[in-house]
Amino acid sequence: MDTGVFAGADPMTAQVTADPWVPIRRLALLTFGLLWVFAATGFLVIDVSAQVAGTLKLLSASVLLILLVNEVTDRLGWSRRWLVIAVPMLWLLVFFLVPFIVLGRISLAEPMIARPPYSPLWDWGRDGALQIIASLDNFRFLLSDALYRNAYLSSIKVAGISTVFALLAGYPIAYYIARSPEPRRSVLLLLVILPFWTSFLLRVYAWIGFLRRDGVINNVLTWAGVIDEPLVMMQTDFAVYIGIVYTYLPFMILPLYANLVKLDDALLEAAGDLGASPTVTFLTVTLPLSMPGIIAGSMLVFIPAIGEYVIPALLGGPDTLMIGRVLWDEFFSSRDWPVASAVAIVMLVLVVLPIMWLQSVQNREASQ
Amino acid sequence: MTRRGWFLPVLAALGFVFLYAPILSLVVFSFNESRLVTVWGGFSTRWYGELLQDGQMLGAAWISLKVGAISATIATVIGTLAAFVLTRFARFRGKMVLTGMVTAPLVMPEVITGLSLLLLFVAMETSLGWPAGRGLTTVIIAHATFCAAYVTVIAQSRLRDMDVSLEEAARDLGAGPVRVFFDITLPVIAPALISGWLLAFTLSLDDLVIASFVSGPGASTLPMVIFSKVRLGVSPDVNALASIMIGIVALAVVVAWILLRRQTRPTR
Numbered sequence: 269m270d271t272g273v274f275a276g277a278d279p280m281t282a283q284v285t286a287d288p289w290v291p292i293r294r295l296a297l298l299t300f301g302l303l304w305v306f307a308a309t310g311f312l313v314i315d316v317s318a319q320v321a322g323t324l325k326l327l328s329a330s331v332l333l334i335l336l337v338n339e340v341t342d343r344l345g346w347s348r349r350w351l352v353i354a355v356p357m358l359w360l361l362v363f364f365l366v367p368f369i370v371l372g373r374i375s376l377a378e379p380m381i382a383r384p385p386y387s388p389l390w391d392w393g394r395d396g397a398l399q400i401i402a403s404l405d406n407f408r409f410l411l412s413d414a415l416y417r418n419a420y421l422s423s424i425k426v427a428g429i430s431t432v433f434a435l436l437a438g439y440p441i442a443y444y445i446a447r448s449p450e451p452r453r454s455v456l457l458l459l460v461i462l463p464f465w466t467s468f469l470l471r472v473y474a475w476i477g478f479l480r481r482d483g484v485i486n487n488v489l490t491w492a493g494v495i496d497e498p499l500v501m502m503q504t505d506f507a508v509y510i511g512i513v514y515t516y517l518p519f520m521i522l523p524l525y526a527n528l529v530k531l532d533d534a535l536l537e538a539a540g541d542l543g544a545s546p547t548v549t550f551l552t553v554t555l556p557l558s559m560p561g562i563i564a565g566s567m568l569v570f571i572p573a574i575g576e577y578v579i580p581a582l583l584g585g586p587d588t589l590m591i592g593r594v595l596w597d598e599f600f601s602s603r604d605w606p607v608a609s610a611v612a613i614v615m616l617v618l619v620v621l622p623i624m625w626l627q628s629v630q631n632r633e634a635s636q
Numbered sequence: 637m638t639r640r641g642w643f644l645p646v647l648a649a650l651g652f653v654f655l656y657a658p659i660l661s662l663v664v665f666s667f668n669e670s671r672l673v674t675v676w677g678g679f680s681t682r683w684y685g686e687l688l689q690d691g692q693m694l695g696a697a698w699i700s701l702k703v704g705a706i707s708a709t710i711a712t713v714i715g716t717l718a719a720f721v722l723t724r725f726a727r728f729r730g731k732m733v734l735t736g737m738v739t740a741p742l743v744m745p746e747v748i749t750g751l752s753l754l755l756l757f758v759a760m761e762t763s764l765g766w767p768a769g770r771g772l773t774t775v776i777i778a779h780a781t782f783c784a785a786y787v788t789v790i791a792q793s794r795l796r797d798m799d800v801s802l803e804e805a806a807r808d809l810g811a812g813p814v815r816v817f818f819d820i821t822l823p824v825i826a827p828a829l830i831s832g833w834l835l836a837f838t839l840s841l842d843d844l845v846i847a848s849f850v851s852g853p854g855a856s857t858l859p860m861v862i863f864s865k866v867r868l869g870v871s872p873d874v875n876a877l878a879s880i881m882i883g884i885v886a887l888a889v890v891v892a893w894i895l896l897r898r899q900t901r902p903t904r
Contacts, residue, residue: 353728356718356784360737363781367752370759384758437651444648458893463655465835466885467842469859470878473866474658477665477875484661517655568743575745577845582866592747599751599849609755612748623743627736 297335304328368616375609376402386605406610416594416611420618423591426505426580427573430512434520434569435562437513442524442561443554446531457525464518472511472582479507479583503585511579512569519568527561527633528554560629567626571619591615659882666875683876690873693861700841700858703772707779708836712829714780715787715836720817722788723795741785750849753778757850770852778850779843783836790835794828795821831892838885 304325337351377386378401387401410416445456463471478484479501486498501507531554539549577592584590591611599608666684670677687693718738722731741749757767757774767773802824806816822829844859851857865871 349725349728352717353721353725353730353734356714356721356738356788357730357734359714360718360734360781360784363753363756363777364737364741365733367749367756370755371748371752374755384762437654440644440647441651444644447644454897458889459652460655462886462889463659465838465889466659466882467838467859467878469842469844469862469866470662470874470881471658473862473874473878474662476866476869477661478658514654514658517651571743572745575747577747578863592745595747595751596845605755608751612751615745616748619743619745623740626743627739630739 293335293338297332297339300328300332300335304332371609371612371616373402374606375406375613376404377606377609378403378405379604379606384605385603406606407614409607410610410614415589416591416614419589419591419594420614422589423574424618426508426512426588426590427570427576430509430516430573431520431566431570433509434513434517435566438517438520438524438565439562442521442528445521445525446528460518460521460525468515469578471515472579475507475511475514475583476502479510502583503588505584505588507583508580508588508590511583512573512576515579516569516573520565523564523568524558524561527558527564531557560633563629564626564633567622567629571622571626574619575615662875663879663882666872666879668872668875671872683872684880687873687876687880693858693873693877696856696858696861699772699855703775703779703847703857704837704840707776707783707840708833710776710780711783711787711836712833714784715832716791716825716829718784718788719791719795720821723792738785738788741782742789744782746843746845747849749782750778750846753781753846754849770850771855774850774852775847775855775857778846779836779840782843782846783839786835786839787829787832790828790832791825794825798824827892827895827898830895834888834892838888841881 341351373389374386377389379385380387389401441460445453445460448456476483480486481498481500481502483502485501486495489495490498535553535557536549539553540546544552575592575595576590577596580588580590580593581596584593592615595608595611595615598604598611665676667679667681668677669680669682715738718734721728722735722738725731753774754770757770760766761768767777798821802820803816806820807813811819842859843857844863847857848860848863851860862874862877865874
């Protein structure tokens with residue numbers, strides 16, 4: 269794919285494959301180079317705010333960098349393949365993977381009254397010897413304190429129950445959409461995705477107005493004469509289940525739909541012809557075949573729900589114990605960074621298995 | 637479709653009611669005259685007027701829009717490159733790592749992402765001197781990182797569906813790989829990238845947890861301001877704000893949907 273080597277070696281081919289963009293690129297290189305020099309030295313920049321100057325500098329520097337790299341690789345005839353790989357790779361390594369290493373290292377540190385509030389990894393002791401400060405004390409503390417154990421268990425319970433409810437609510441919708449004729453199917457699919465695009469925080473907030481003592485549900489039920497006393501729904505675990513099911517329902521429906529839409533009608537007809545009732549057909553044909561969709565949807569709800577903070581904070585009561593909330597309080601209220609990191613590491617261990625399961629299911633689906 | 641009675645449509649209809657009733661009631665009550673959010677006191681646009689006078693809210697909204705636009709742009713560039721690399725390049729070292737790094741952020745609990753990024757920024761500040769303190773820059777980097785994963789998923793599915801023979805033809809006619817990408821691939825996947833950008837923008841506009849961890853003084857985003865308000869109870873001006881945001885998002889999604897549909901029809 270790369271003709272650069274030949275182009276450099278043979279003047280004839282170089283002429284044939286000459287890129288008409290080369291002079292334009294050189295001109296741009298010169299322009300942005302000058303622009304960067306001006307912006308960096310403040311020369312010729314008349315009365316612009318510091319912010320504009322800063323933006324200009326950054327912009328010209330990045331364009332300059334791209335053009336320079338382009339020019340250098342062009343001259344040397346290198347493949348630019350690794351450059352394309354390097355950009356997303358480096359970004360994600362630095363800002364997604366390395367943070368976990370930092371997290372792990374700080375979970376081994378001790379809290380200190382300092383900036384930042386944790387002990388350094390290594391230190392010169394009083395006698396001048398190098399000391400490495402790392403201990404498992406934070407993890408021992410997590411194990412010994414019932415609060416954390418209960419928080420983990422209760423998070424798994426809340427996430428698990430919510431996932432089951434989301435599956436029960438999502439499956440009929442996904443099945444109905446998958447069985448719908450085309451124009452209606454796209455519209456229904458859009459209707460499922462639409463709430464996902466609107467603010468998550470505001471959707472949770474909307475339920476406060478629904479579940480409150482003088483909220484919509486209680487008003488309607490009282491008006492209809494179903495209840496005399498308003499139901500207490502806010503600040504209960506029930507409200508948290510509702511909130512999680514509501515906000516994560518699209519994540520359940522979409523993978524289920526993607527799976528169910530591939531279901532072959534002939535299989536259902538064959539089961540029917542052989543005398544199976546619709547219920548038996550569903551249980552023995554549709555349900556087993558949709559298993560990958562069920563697993564993917566359930567994991568997409570279960571994993572983020574474990575660490576959920578906003579929903580228990582807004583809809584749950586003071587005794588709704590969830591690990592995301594514990595971590596938040598440990599960090600923002602107690603300001604104990606090492607313990608918060610240890611809580612996060614244990615949570616990470618908890619979600620790694622479901623994540624790997626999800627990935628293997630998705631890889632199998634993709635390769636089919 | 638086999639006719640199987642009323643059971644399934646009714647269940648599906650109930651599901652859609654469940655999805656839309658809270659949003660609709662939010663919009664209806666934003667036009668409520670009464671301060672008591674759940675008691676109807678007549679039609680009024682009073683809360684929209686009060687919203688426009690709320691300096692703190694407007695300032696936060698401006699910050700959120702800025703963060704959203706910049707981080708969505710960065711996320712789109714990174715996500716497109718990642719998707720391109722994963723779908724078009726044969727085996728290379730680290731492909732598995734890259735695959736993992738673009739799927740994991742989709743499900744990673746936000747508190748973990750937020751905390752670990754904050755710790756990274758603090759560690760970088762003490763050892764490298766950059767970023768100096770926390771603020772807009774750190775929020776933008778954090779948002780770009782988790783939004784890039786979503787853009788990758790969208791771009792990846794479009795790149796897979798796209799007819800590869802178009803690219804091969806261009807290459808056979810002598811176009812270099814960079815030229816093929818900009819002249820053939822990019823225009824074909826552009827609608828997917830637009831919807832990816834829009835998704836990244838709304839995700840950034842929406843994020844509370846990660847922003848709360850990595851933000852600093854003077855860089856409170858809109859969700860942070862809303863959250864501190866909502867924690868104290870339901871307030872009618874938040875209803876008005878929610879309605880405006882829902883309206884904008886609904887419009888944007890419908891436009892993106894029409895664009896995508898128009899694009900996918902001829903090539904399929």
